Amino acid sequence: MEKEAISMPFKVYVFGHGLETAIKLQGSTPHDQLLIGTSDSFSGLLLFAIGSLLFMVGFVQDREFQSFFAKGCVLLHISVAVWRVYFGMKLEDLAFDWPRQVFGDFALALSWVFFLVYSWREKYD
Template identity: 80%
Template sequence: MKRGSLLSSPGENQIKSMASSAFLLICMLHSLIALTCGALMMFYSHEVYVFGHGPETAIKLQGSSPRDQLLIKTSDSFSGLLLFTVGFLLFMVSFVKDRDFQSFFAKGCVLLHLAMAIWRVYFERKLEDLAKDWPRQVVGDVTLALSWVFFLMYSWREKYD
């Protein structure tokens, strides 16, 4: 059927429903990850450092003077709040049914995750304390980007079948 048609076939509605379900699932998964990480960063930043980087690096990342510690804790809290907000926005966006918006949003998320991976490759690997962790984090960023790429491939396949 034509896109502007008022009548659509049952198969076309099922395809739209399946693509919307995939978008909802991916958004919810990414939202859950962002909300959890953001809350942990705000309230348990030291424990997250120990879990992610090890106890030696976590101590180095705390700062040496009280002023440094306060700045780092404040920075972690704001970063966590930003990540929590992104998770909340992802939750809200997951209910959008517009196929064009979903495609646009997925492309933006792919670019965002790839930009983060590039940032880690070019800048974080140069930081002595974080140098051993950047490959694992790049793999995580690329994996999150791939989830959106798979959604785009799935929705394009459904669109042109």
């Protein structure tokens, strides 16, 4: 008797949302599963692009550009947090996850604020 192979996205869903929600997020029809898989693929591509952009910005020596970039990242993380509060909690299957995700978004925004404070301190000391 062979064990049924469990896909990697399902394991990630279970880790992030719990077993019951992960089963719901897999979709019930092949069309739903295709849409969810496509969405996951585009999310991964977006994360790769963002990582590449951060890597490239890390080599820029211009402090004003880095400050501008950090301010944009703070705005982006706060916007995502607001989106999660207004729309994320309306999704029945993910309703209990939004407070944790909003906290994470604010923590990421705060990390960029710390970078801005550190840069400001270096500039004026």
